[in-house]
Amino acid sequence: MRSAVPVGPIVATLIAMIALCGPARAEELNDYPTSARAEYVFGCMKANGETREAIAQCSCSIDVIASIIPYERYVTAETVLSMSQVHSNLGTQFRTSEQAANALNDLRRAQAEAEVRCF
Numbered sequence: 001m002r003s004a005v006p007v008g009p010i011v012a013t014l015i016a017m018i019a020l021c022g023p024a025r026a027e028e029l030n031d032y033p034t035s036a037r038a039e040y041v042f043g044c045m046k047a048n049g050e051t052r053e054a055i056a057q058c059s060c061s062i063d064v065i066a067s068i069i070p071y072e073r074y075v076t077a078e079t080v081l082s083m084s085q086v087h088s089n090l091g092t093q094f095r096t097s098e099q100a101a102n103a104l105n106d107l108r109r110a111q112a113e114a115e116v117r118c119f
Contacts, residue, residue: 031066031070031071032062032066032071032074033071036071036074036075037059037062037066040058040061040062040065041055041058041059041062044057044058044061044062045058048119057118057119058118060114060117060118061111061114061115061118061119062114064110064113064114064117064118065107065110065111065113065114068109068110068113069106069107069110073103073106073107074107076100076103077103077104077106077107078107079094080094080097080100080101080103080104081104081107084100
C-alpha cells in the first residue's frame with residue numbers, strides 16, 4: 001500500500017533540519033574551551049591519582065559540569081575560589097558576597113553531580 005504523501009521530500013526536509021540544528025547544538029554543549037577542560041582534568045588527576053582510570057573519570061566530570069553550568073558561570077566560580085584565598089580586604093569581599101556564594105554553590109552542585117555520575 002502506498003502513502004498518499006511522498007516520503008522523499010519529507011525525509012529530505014528532516015535531514016536538512018537536523019543538519020542545521022546539529023552544529024549549533026554542539027557549540028552550545030561545548031562552550032568550554034579545550035584549555036579550560038584540560039586544566040580541570042590535570043587538577044582533577046592530581047587530586048585523584050594519575051591513572052588511566054582517573055583520566056576517564058576526570059574527563060567525564062568536566063563534561064558533566066559543562067552540561068550543567070555555562071562556561072561564564074564556571075569562570076565566575078573559579079575566580080571566586082581563587083580570590084577567596086587572598087588574605088586581604090579583596091579576599092574578604094569574595095568570601096562574603098552573595099553573588100560569589102551563589103556562583104560557588106552552582107559549581108559545587110555541578111561537581112557533586114559529576115562525582116555521582118563519574119566516580
